[in-house]
Amino acid sequence: MLHILFKFYYNLLLFSAILVFDGSFRVNRGDVFTTGLKYNHTAAFRQKTEFYEKAINTALENNAMNVARTDVSGFGEGPLINVRFRVFLDMRKLPL
Numbered sequence: 001m002l003h004i005l006f007k008f009y010y011n012l013l014l015f016s017a018i019l020v021f022d023g024s025f026r027v028n029r030g031d032v033f034t035t036g037l038k039y040n041h042t043a044a045f046r047q048k049t050e051f052y053e054k055a056i057n058t059a060l061e062n063n064a065m066n067v068a069r070t071d072v073s074g075f076g077e078g079p080l081i082n083v084r085f086r087v088f089l090d091m092r093k094l095p096l
Contacts, residue, residue, distance in 0.1 A: 017090060017091045017092040018068055018088050018089065018090060018091065019088070019089045019091055020086060020087070020088055020089075021086070021087045021089070022084075022085070022086050023084075023085055023086075023087065024082060024083060024084045024085065025082075025083050026076075026080050026081065026082050026083075027080060027081040027082075027083065028080060031048075031081050032081075033075065033076075033078040033079055033080060033081050035078075037075040037076075037078075037081065038075075038077065038078075040074075045075070048072075048075060048081075049072040052072050052083050052085070053070045053071070053072050053085075056070050056072075056085055056087065057070050060087065060089075065089055066089060066090045067087060067088070067089060067090075068088040068089065068090040069087075069088040070085060070086070070087050070088070071085060071086045072084070072085045073085065073086065
């Protein structure tokens with residue numbers, strides 16, 4: 001029975017090697033909230049999304065995390081930018 005459970009757990013690890021984390025942070029200085037950040041179809045939203053996705057990826061990769069994907073979902077309602085994001089980490093390539 002133990003062998004079956006171990007094999008099941010091992011197979012589960014092989015097939016679900018992506019961990020998903022939701023997070024948020026607030027930008028207090030250095031960036032300005034505009035009304036274009038409220039709507040995901042604007043150019044301002046797309047530009048900030050790209051900027052913060054790169055920043056999040058860089059921060060995680062500098063700490064030995066292998067990022068499979070990062071999605072920024074929003075910036076809050078103002079007056080400060082509140083970045084909401086989801087990170088997908090590939091656990092197969094993380095150092096143990």
